[in-house]
Amino acid sequence: MRRLFAIILVCALIAGIGVGCKAKTGVVNLGGIFPMTGASATFGTSSKQGVAMAVEEFNTAGGATVGGVATTINYINEDDAGDPAVGASAAHKLIDQDKVIGIIGAVMSKVTLAVAPIAQDAGVPEISPTSTNEAVTLVGDYIFRACFIDPFQGKVMANYAYNTLKVKTAAVLYDNGNDYPKGLAEAFKASFESLGGKIVAYEAFTDEATTIDYKAQLTTIKAAKPEFLYLPNYYGGAALQLKQAREMGLNVPAGGGDGWDSPELVTIGGAAVEGGVFSNHFSKDDKSPKVQDFVAKYTTKYGAAPDALAALAYDAAGLFLDAFKTCGSIKGSDIRDAMKNTTFSGIGGAYKFDANRNPIKAAVILQIKNGQQTFLMTVNP
Ligand code: PHE
Numbered sequence: 150m151r152r153l154f155a156i157i158l159v160c161a162l163i164a165g166i167g168v169g170c171k172a173k174t175g176v177v178n179l180g181g182i183f184p185m186t187g188a189s190a191t192f193g194t195s196s197k198q199g200v201a202m203a204v205e206e207f208n209t210a211g212g213a214t215v216g217g218v219a220t221t222i223n224y225i226n227e228d229d230a231g232d233p234a235v236g237a238s239a240a241h242k243l244i245d246q247d248k249v250i251g252i253i254g255a256v257m258s259k260v261t262l263a264v265a266p267i268a269q270d271a272g273v274p275e276i277s278p279t280s281t282n283e284a285v286t287l288v289g290d291y292i293f294r295a296c297f298i299d300p301f302q303g304k305v306m307a308n309y310a311y312n313t314l315k316v317k318t319a320a321v322l323y324d325n326g327n328d329y330p331k332g333l334a335e336a337f338k339a340s341f342e343s344l345g346g347k348i349v350a351y352e353a354f355t356d357e358a359t360t361i362d363y364k365a366q367l368t369t370i371k372a373a374k375p376e377f378l379y380l381p382n383y384y385g386g387a388a389l390q391l392k393q394a395r396e397m398g399l400n401v402p403a404g405g406g407d408g409w410d411s412p413e414l415v416t417i418g419g420a421a422v423e424g425g426v427f428s429n430h431f432s433k434d435d436k437s438p439k440v441q442d443f444v445a446k447y448t449t450k451y452g453a454a455p456d457a458l459a460a461l462a463y464d465a466a467g468l469f470l471d472a473f474k475t476c477g478s479i480k481g482s483d484i485r486d487a488m489k490n491t492t493f494s495g496i497g498g499a500y501k502f503d504a505n506r507n508p509i510k511a512a513v514i515l516q517i518k519n520g521q522q523t524f525l526m527t528v529n530p
Contacts, residue, residue, distance in 0.1 A: 173217075173218060173219060174218065174219045174220070174221070175215060175218045175219070175220040175221075176220065176221055176222070176223050177215075177220055177221075177222060177223070177249075177250050177479055178222075178223050178224075178225055178243075178247045178248060178249045178250065179204065179222045179223070179224050179225070179249055179250060179251055179252075179253070179466075179469070179470075180224075180225050180226075180227065180239075180240075180243035180244075180247060180249035180251070180252045180253070180254075181196070181197060181200050181224060181225070181226045181227065181252070181253045181254050181466075182227045182229050182236055182239045182240060182243070182252060182253075182254035182255045182260070182264055183196040183197055183226065183227075183228070183229060183254055183255060183256055183462075184228070184229050184230060184231040184255070184256055184257060184260070185197065185226075185228035185229075185230070186228055186230050186231075187230040187231035187232070187358065188231060188357065188358040188383065188385045188386075189231050189256070189257065189383050189384070189385065189411075190231075191384075191411040191412065191413055191456075191458075192256045192257070192279075192383075192411070192458050193228065193229075193256070195455065195456050195458035195459040195462065196253075196254070196256055196278060196279070196458045196459065196461075196462040197226050197462070198447070198450075198451050198455075198459055198462075199278070199447075199455065199458065199459040199460065199461070199462030199463035199464075199465075199466065200224065200226070200253050200462045200463070200465070200466040201224060201226075202446075202447065202450065202463055203462075203463050203464075203466035203467045203470060204222050204224045204466060204470070206467075207221070207222060207467075207470045207474075208221040208222055212474075213470075213473050213474040213477055214474075214477050215477055215478065215479060216477070220479075222470065225243060225247055225249065227239035227242065227243060227254075229254070229255050229257075229260045229264075231257055231260065231358065232260070233259050233260050233262070233263035234263070236254075236255050236260035236261075236263050236264045237263045237264060237267060239264070240252065240263075240264040240267040240268060241267060244267065244268070244271045244273055249273065250273070250274075250473065250479045250481070250484065251273060251274045251275065251276070251469050251473070251481075251484060252264065252268055252273060252274075252275040252276075253275075253276055253277075253278065253462065253465050253466050253469060254275070254277060254278075255277060255280065256277070256278065256279050256280065256458065257280065257327075257329060257383075258280040258281060258282030258284075258285055258327075258328045258329040258332070259282075259327050259328045259329065260280075261275075261277045261280040261282075261285050262280075262282065262284060262285060262288070262328060265285060265288035265289070265292045266288055266289075268291055268292065269288055269289035269290075269291045269292060271481075272291060272481040272482060273291065273481050274291045274292075274293070274469070274472075274481055274484050274485045274488060275291060275292050275293070276292075276293040276294060276295060276465045276468065276469050276488070277292075277293070277294045277295070277296075277465070278294070278295045278296065278458065278461035278462040278464065278465035278466075279294075279295070279296050279407065279430065279457065279458055279461050279462070280294055280296070280329075281294075281296055281297065281298055281299045281302055281329065281332075281333070281406075281407065282298070282299055282328045282329050282332045283298045283299060283300060283332060284328065284332075286505050286506045286507055287505060290485065290506070291481065291485050292506060293468075293488055293502065293506040294465075294506070294507060294508070295461050295464050295465040295468060295495075295497070295500070295508060296407075296430050296461055296508070296510065297430070297507070297508075297509075297510045297511075297512060297530070298507055299329070299332045299333045299336050299406070300332075300336045301336075301512065301530060302333060302336065302406050302407065302428050302512060303332075303333050303334075303335070303336025303337040303338075303339070303340055303381075303406075304336065304337075304340040305428045305512045305514065305528045306337055306379065306404050306405075306406065306426075306427075306428050306514075307336075307337050307340035307341040307344060307346070308340065308344070308528070309404070309426065309428075309514055309528075310341065310346070310377045310379070310402075310404060311341060311344045311345070311346050312344070314376075314377060314402055316346070316376035316377040316402070317345075317346055317347065317376065318346065318347045318348075318349045318373075318374070318375050318376045318377070319337075319341055319346060319347075319348055319349070319375050319376065319377040319378070319379055320348070320349055320350035320351070320352070320370040320373055320375035320377070320378050320379070321334050321337060321338060321348060321350070321351050321352065321379045321380075321381070322352045322353070322354070322363065322366050322367070322370060322378070322379075322380055322382075322390060323352075323353055323354075323380070323381050323382060324353070324354060324355065324356060324357045324382050324386060325353035325354070325355055326355040326356045327356070327357070327382075329381075329408065330357075330381045330382045330383075330408070333381035333406050334351070334353075334379070334381050337379050337381060338351065349373035349374065349375050350369055350370040350372075350373040350375060352366035352367075352369055352370055353366070354366060357382050357383060357385060357386030358385075360386070361389065362393075363389065363390045363393050363394075364393055364397065367390070367393055367394050367397055367399060368397070370394075370399065371394075371397060371398070371399045375401060376401055376402075377401055377402055377403070377404065378394060378399065378401055378402070378403040378404070379403075379404055379405065380403060380404070380405045381405055381406045381408065382405065382408055383408040383409075383411075384408060384409050384410070384411040384413055384414040384417070385413065385417060387405050387408070387409055387414065387418070387422075387425075388413070388414050388415075388416075388417035388418030388421070388422055389417065389418075391403055391418050391421040391422050391425065392417075392418055392419070392421040394421070395420075395421040396421075402424065402425075402426070403422075403424075403425050403426075404425065404426045404427055404428075405425065405426075405427040405428075406427060406428050406429075407427070407428060407429050407430060407457060409425070409427040409429075410427070410429055410456050410457050410458065410522075411456070412456075414517070415517060415520045415521075422517050423517055423518070423519075423520070424516065424517060424518070425516065425517045426514055426515070426516045426517075426525065427514070427515055428512045428513070428514055428515075428528075429457050429512065429513050429514075429515050430457040430460070430461055430497065430510070430512065430513070431455075431456070431457040431460040431461065431496075431497065431513065432513045432515060432522070432524040433454045433455060433456075433522075434523075434524040435513075435524070439496050440460075440496050443455065443460065443463065443496045447459060447463075460496055460497070461497065463495070463496065464495035464496055464497050464500075467493060467495050468488065468491055468493040468495060468500055469484070469488065471491065471493045472484050472487035472488040472491055472493070473487070475487045488502075488506075489502060489506070497510055498510070509530055510530070511527050511528060511529045511530060512527070512528045513525075513526070513527050513528070514526050514527075514528065
């Protein structure tokens with residue numbers, strides 16, 4: 150029955166594009182939701198490129214067999230502009246109009262948190278490559294991610310600051326209008342304090358996309374004399390914050406999270422971001438053959454090396470497509486079940502989900518040296 154249903158749907162889709170039902174091939178839609186415009190647009194470009202590459206490889210390899218019919222993917226990429234409301238509209242469009250079999254996205258946790266309830270209600274599996282806020286997958290059993298979560302990421306940098314840099318005091322400046330910086334700030338604070346460190350200033354602002362002046366908060370922070378400055382914001386905000394901190398003579402070592410991963414951190418921040426350290430998912434300098442193959446392939450195709458956004462989008466799409474192929478069904482619950490039991494091995498190694506559909510993965514710590522991201526270390530969970 151399930152098979153028949155799938156064949157009918159595939160035929161309907163083929164008929165829809167005017168090929169006729171006798172052809173023994175089918176096409177189904179897969180959606181992507183990423184910030185292609187707005188303050189964090191480099192996240193969108195990288196993510197879209199990663200997904201597109203995985204889809205192309207899947208199609209070239211023959212796609213999935215659904216009810217005896219070879220079925221490939223038509224990828225539809227939507228722009229969320231870094232805005233939860235725009236992301237939610239994109240999700241409705243992809244699900245209601247395009248009848249996608251799944252959604253890859255979003256990047257920013259606040260957008261994924263707006264998209265996830267829509268996907269969950271519709272029974273459409275969604276996998277976010279890089280949304281790290283803990284609440285994302287708790288929305289429901291159709292929601293997965295391909296990255297570690299912020300309680301771990303916050304702990305990684307707290308440990309690095311306390312044990313490697315040997316600082317005993319730190320200050321935090323974060324965007325309190327955004328789930329990701331808020332959660333990461335809390336995670337860093339809790340871990341740093343549990344190690345015996347002291348948070349001497351915990352300052353906030355609202356919305357880095359519209360804020361240009363951080364001097365009031367930085368003045369409070371400077372007066373508290375921290376030995377370390379933690380900025381768990383996206384690259385645009387963090388770069389400006391560091392520029393203003395350095396201008397004010399606040400020259401202590403600084404760090405952040407995966408949100409720093411953009412070539413624009415250095416373009417905007419210049420010398421002010423030099424020496425900055427941040428936790429991330431991926432380093433293009435990883436010597437593993439899988440990573441180096443991917444870096445070479447991606448660089449040839451797109452003319453620049455992949456960042457973590459590209460790498461995880463490639464893995465997230467690869468994992469989804471592998472589950473689709475394994476179950477040979479376009480039914481959401483079948484794909485979801487195949488995803489839950491995945492044994493997919495991506496460039497980030499083998500994926501295995503915990504009970505909340507979070508994979509257990511290592512983090513890397515990178516440092517900006519001479520304007521380049523330099524690998525410092527890997528931290529296992
Ligand atoms: N982790 C960020 C979030 O949840 C998104 C991000 C991931 C940004 C990786 C850059 C690199 O909002």
